[in-house]
Amino acid sequence: MAILVTGGAGYIGSHACVELLEAGYEVVVVDNFYNSKPVVLERIREITGKDFKFYEEDCCNEVAMDRIFDENKIDAVIHFAGYKAVGESVLQPIKYYENNIGSTIALIKSMQRHECFKIAFSSSATVYGVPEYSPVPETFPLSAVNPYGTTKLYIEHILGDVYTSDPRWSIALLRYFNPIGAHKSGLIGENPNDIPNNLMPYITKVAAKELPILHVFGNDYNTKDGTGVRDYIHVVDLAKGHIAALRKILETTGIEAYNLGTGKGYSVLEIVENFKRVNNIDVPYQIDPRRPGDIDEYFADPTKAKVELGFECELGIEEMCRDSWHFIEEEKKREL
Ligand code: WQD
16 A cells, blocks of 8 residues: 655655554655755655655656556555745746645546545645634634645646546545644754744754854744744654544545644744743743735644544644754764
């Protein structure tokens, strides 16, 4: 029973590969290293002690995708591959539409040609647009506030139409909230090469003294301490949520969306203070104006995943902060 993982060398994809291999699945990875590094594949093998096939290909390449399905008996696909920088998507929308939607269409066509009808799609809580209240259930109205979010929304609609056209399909739309943290081994995690857009990778670069200070984008929001509140989910919990969704799609047909979040909201300053306390390290910060497009707060209603997938998060904010920093410390040692 082989599971194809697109984008399996990426931050979330690599953690999912670890959980898949440890759960006993045969794994096939395809990645073009646009936002990942080949060394991650070795780290996955080191963590699990298991091997897997790898194809360095672009998922937009239908011929390449057909070759993967010709050479492997793929029972299901977990589709992570895609661009994910919100700011970049605003500046280069066509790049995002062409890649994120184009790769998904190429993948679906190849799956159809090979009678593989089971897919878990890496969607995002961003499809809720600007939620009026939290916690946010899957029944919330969907909208998009940037081209990145629009690609996720459009792909959800495309997959819905694919199921309507052929009820043999089994599709899980996994709406991630804010993934942070790293595998406890310190071998895989998140360490962007460029200046990070997201909070936790920015915090770790400030803690590592690679960046001078954290800019807190606004403290005048209608939240507990005025800073933005989000639902942070440990990336290992997120990966386990994919295993739970995979079990469901392997057993059934249909299409369902699931929130993958903790159901708890933490403010920016709470994250900073937890990170400093847990790691006994300073993170200097200053309050800046709000970042355009940000909202006060949102966090998941995780009930549906618990009831239908038997999934709930186990790791808390302390593990998220500790594991995020442990990975960076280990990376530094490896660079010496
Ligand atoms: C979190 C909080 C910021 C950086 C984004 C995408 C979303 C999803 C997750 C893919 C906010 C504040 C941040 C900084 C700060 N990605 N912040 N200083 O914006 O909730 O969601 O990542 O699916 O699609 O939009 O995450 O980590 O950027 O911000 O104060 O340097 O931290 O204002 O309140 P966000 P984030």
